[in-house]
Amino acid sequence: MRISDETRERVLAAASSLGYMPNHAARSLRRRSTKTITFVLPTLENPYFSEIVGAAQEEARQHGYSVTIVAMRSELGDFRTSSLLQGAAYDGIVVAGHDNCAATELLQLADRGVAVVVLQEPSPSASIGSVRVDLETGGYLATRHLVELGHRRIAHVTQPLRKDEFGGGRVDGYRRALAEADIPFDEALVVTTANSMEGGAEALNALVDLDPRPTAAFMYNDRLAVGGLHALRKRGLVVPDDFAVVGFDGVAIGRFTAPTLTTIDSPRDELGRLAIKVLLGILDGDQEAQEHLLPVKLVVRASCGAERRANPSCVQQPTS
Amino acid sequence: MRISDETRERVLAAASSLGYMPNHAARSLRRRSTKTITFVLPTLENPYFSEIVGAAQEEARQHGYSVTIVAMRSELGDFRTSSLLQGAAYDGIVVAGHDNCAATELLQLADRGVAVVVLQEPSPSASIGSVRVDLETGGYLATRHLVELGHRRIAHVTQPLRKDEFGGGRVDGYRRALAEADIPFDEALVVTTANSMEGGAEALNALVDLDPRPTAAFMYNDRLAVGGLHALRKRGLVVPDDFAVVGFDGVAIGRFTAPTLTTIDSPRDELGRLAIKVLLGILDGDQEAQEHLLPVKLVVRASCGAERRANPSCVQQPTS
């Protein structure tokens, strides 16, 4: 039976005015694709991940995919047991943060045809994509900057590292910069703490009690640095005069701390977008999943003392 | 045909070792339920929302639901056009932030059998749940506190409000506290700015240029307050001696600013959990969707000057 154009239009208009939307489950079942990407994060508390995920969502959207965010609050049990990650609920998955799941799980997913991309880790397999920033260079740049400002006793505040930690992390760059300056590596100056502002505060409190006291610290990330700045202030120490601080990540808060935070800028936007692009490449049937290593750069603000040096007039007032 | 227990166990073991997981789309289609809840947020940049969503995810998980987060970056177009919100892709939806979608869309969803809960807004219909914090009382407590500390010219930094804004917002509490103290309301002291740290900085820069200058500001949220503290510091003004600041939300950063931030604590965890509980209630067939109004409380730290007053010995060093 032929349907007149007029009728067709009436039907379409009625459908859209009634708010018809095709059933997602039925469509996914039939097409064997959900047009959904899952993003697994250790937490949403760190704005670093929020920024990455925001960019990823935007990128995915442009390609007709939606992004589901799963925040693995540590206590909740691990990846394996997570019913959130049900069979074929998503076409692809981006995993950020080491502890969220083991390589074997990811390989299993990849074998089942799910596109997998890991963030901030080398790819465990040719079928798994990887997008990282160059942490080693970041650690090097941060530490070298402190060395250049005359510091010799430079601490590093870090996270508990996985046993199977690959090389190329911040601490490796830290050691390289020290070695380059002929400063012996001192294990007492590397302290491990919880990944939170409180953790950063505790770590700097401990470091400041050391004798001889270090004169600067390179922090694992900006959150820890914010906590550290607070701890120093509370102890009556002036940053950067009494103690210099460098962060990592480059998140927004660093421009609003007292003093403003010198940090290593990690390209969050690019990281999120690229993760999605690599993932879509895998879905499009790329043979080899891509691997990317993104560059970082040093952003000099007030917490390291470089500004003060460059402009001696503002010694007493590290504003900006 | 009977199957022996031994065989059954072998099959089950094989299935789980092969990583079998039931297909989510097929299951959803058949059961007419996806066991998924969508959380619509204006942005993930504000840790306030991250904290709410984290709690919601935990609560939902305990009931076998997963939570999908959709961050509506404003430029991306609105709720209506969002293909992210496909038909029946989720059993329920929690909407936070006024501008994300109009009541008509929500009613349409509710009519289609989706459970709907709005955050921080009154329910537009008996079938839609609502969870709010008492913004009016928050505004009142913040402002009254400043009044009690002797301030008379108290500014309020706020967001652009929707045209159809319901009453009961922060600004109403602000006005109530002023009226109670017989302080005339001065429109020049209420400034609207972007919801970001930069926005807070700009607003305080403008306020400080007024003549006569206000002596205190009640900020829409902690992010704006952090920006404001920075702007004041940059201008060489000492908080709280030269200018007092009170925030809103109670997010983690407020304990690490210089000085630490007096704020109104909004129960993020409870907000997130309750939103999920109300939503699950609707899915369970509750006739009337619940409405909740959660209490807030004043958290006194250093940015308002109350600590200094209570302990005159620390006038010059507003630490904590």
Add this chain to the structure above:
DNA sequence: ATGAAAGCGCTAACAC
């Protein structure tokens, strides 16, 4: 070109 039909993977209902 248009319309009919099969089937995606699962589960609930039903017959044995």
Add this chain to the structure above:
DNA sequence: GTGTTAGCGCTTTCAT
């Protein structure tokens, strides 16, 4: 109880 079957809503293929 245990095994069979129908069908969720869509899309794709095949027959007309």
